[in-house]
Amino acid sequence: MPHKLDESLLISLPPFSKLERSQIREILDQSAARRYEADQSVFSEGDTADRFFMLLDGYIRVIRLTPEGEQVISLHIPSGQLFGIAKAIGRESYPATAMTAAESIVLSWPTRLWDDFLGKYDGFATETYKTVGARVGEMNNRIMEMATLHVEQRVANALLRLINQTGRKIDGGIEIDFPITRQNISEMTGTTLHTVSRLLSAWQKQGIVESQRKRIMVRDAHRLVELSQAGH
Amino acid sequence: MPHKLDESLLISLPPFSKLERSQIREILDQSAARRYEADQSVFSEGDTADRFFMLLDGYIRVIRLTPEGEQVISLHIPSGQLFGIAKAIGRESYPATAMTAAESIVLSWPTRLWDDFLGKYDGFATETYKTVGARVGEMNNRIMEMATLHVEQRVANALLRLINQTGRKIDGGIEIDFPITRQNISEMTGTTLHTVSRLLSAWQKQGIVESQRKRIMVRDAHRLVELSQAGH
DNA sequence: TTCGGAGTTTGCGGCTGCGCAAAGTCCGAG
DNA sequence: CTCGGACTTTGCGCAGCCGCAAACTCCGAA
Numbered sequence A, B: 001m002p003h004k005l006d007e008s009l010l011i012s013l014p015p016f017s018k019l020e021r022s023q024i025r026e027i028l029d030q031s032a033a034r035r036y037e038a039d040q041s042v043f044s045e046g047d048t049a050d051r052f053f054m055l056l057d058g059y060i061r062v063i064r065l066t067p068e069g070e071q072v073i074s075l076h077i078p079s080g081q082l083f084g085i086a087k088a089i090g091r092e093s094y095p096a097t098a099m100t101a102a103e104s105i106v107l108s109w110p111t112r113l114w115d116d117f118l119g120k121y122d123g124f125a126t127e128t129y130k131t132v133g134a135r136v137g138e139m140n141n142r143i144m145e146m147a148t149l150h151v152e153q154r155v156a157n158a159l160l161r162l163i164n165q166t167g168r169k170i171d172g173g174i175e176i177d178f179p180i181t182r183q184n185i186s187e188m189t190g191t192t193l194h195t196v197s198r199l200l201s202a203w204q205k206q207g208i209v210e211s212q213r214k215r216i217m218v219r220d221a222h223r224l225v226e227l228s229q230a231g232h
Numbered sequence C: 001t002t003c004g005g006a007g008t009t010t011g012c013g014g015c016t017g018c019g020c021a022a023a024g025t026c027c028g029a030g
Numbered sequence D: 001c002t003c004g005g006a007c008t009t010t011g012c013g014c015a016g017c018c019g020c021a022a023a024c025t026c027c028g029a030a
Helices: A021-028 A113-120 A122-148 A151-166 A182-189 A193-205 A221-228 B021-028 B112-120 B122-148 B151-166 B182-189 B193-205 B221-228
Strands: A032-036 A041-043 A051-057 A059-065 A071-078 A097-100 A104-110 A167-170 A173-176 A209-212 A215-218 B032-036 B041-043 B051-057 B059-065 B071-078 B097-100 B104-110 B167-170 B173-176 B209-212 B215-218
Touching (some): A041 A051, A059 A104, A071 A122, A071 A151, A071 A182, A071 B122, A122 B071, A151 A167, A151 A173, A151 A182, A151 A193, A151 A215, A151 A221, A182 A193, A193 A209, B059 B104, B071 B122, B071 B151, B071 B182, B104 B112, B122 B151, B151 B167, B151 B173, B151 B182, B151 B193, B182 B193, B193 B209
Antiparallel strands (some): A051 A104, A059 A097, A167 A173, A173 A215, A209 A215, B032 B104, B041 B097, B051 B104, B059 B071, B173 B215, B209 B215
């Protein structure tokens, strides 16, 4: 259900803080904001890349499906960031599916506006490509992790990444502030939900994490960092 | 040892075939071509990203080092392609090291020329970003592979990718046309050289591949495709 | 020709992490 | 309140793959 954008959402979005307010408004006049429930698809792998997206609130999971139907989670995107910018890097279709990981508000606009922006707002193109650069870096790290680290270290790393990017401080720890299952974590780390469950249980006994269903909080991030290191 | 570029090398490079000859020359006038032996570094991870590169002949391996000194091979780049274009996606330094995998000829030019090109030659920017798009796609596939496939399947996939991108037809098969060790393959697939050796030995007995030191040829690509699939 | 280093092969033992299975817990719908 | 589905936990056994180790082969340098 598309609705008019609450302008207050736009104040000081991290990557766009340097753009003049009026420039943002001009983009907005030609775009649409939409609210999504959790676990809904924003666009799907293979769809024609005809829009750009910006996440105003919530969280996005970028997922891919293997031929056998297994899910792999490529990336978590926190609010304030661009996504679905495949067209900017010469792709005709989206290479992955974007699902909401929580209730989210998404701004989107047709890619044909891209050309207009390019000329007018230098900062816009720059920020877009910086986003690409950051994602490429993340993917590179992911590959290195998967190639060299053991499951326990990968899961520890995944948790650390989650609390760094999307963590919310609570008393006595940091909590991942959207619903996340063991299954989800296994899809981020290339293991099984059983193994993740075993690890979390063990960590809970040691007081490193604490978790209920779909909620995880990290009590001792420092210990988790140690576990994430390749201490053989 | 920098030397003058042999112009004949530039005829119909795949990604640039649409650029006018004269435009290419204009770029070349401000750039340098250089010859590298095999296993030399073109730039290193962390270096300031102040040049763009194009591989005119040979092969480039993009590698990263873990804190423990283990190598991971991110990518193989065949001739005709751009690389080291970090600056185009907003990175200040190269996120990985580029090594030659064979004797190679590399053209490079300062990134400051980028801005000039942007305005003048639309095709240039487009091709650059398409390269980025293609690489992102490859990395994504890599992540999916590592997350879901077993070692045998990953090694099979790696070989298939190598013969697709850099294969040379010979009688009775396809050969990878640059020197590659078991160690190298293990660094591409996140396993050990021992396991790779065992797999290649087994495949050799079945007539699927044939290999000497630093040389691998695939006799039965079709069987290899079957092995690369998630059967089981 | 000899030597040494780099690359490869193979064996063996062990452990990590998966597959399978079953039971337990939470939570929302009716 | 009750039911059923989604999520989680835990046990057990196995095997894929690694670690370690030793021997072998190739090739270039002296």
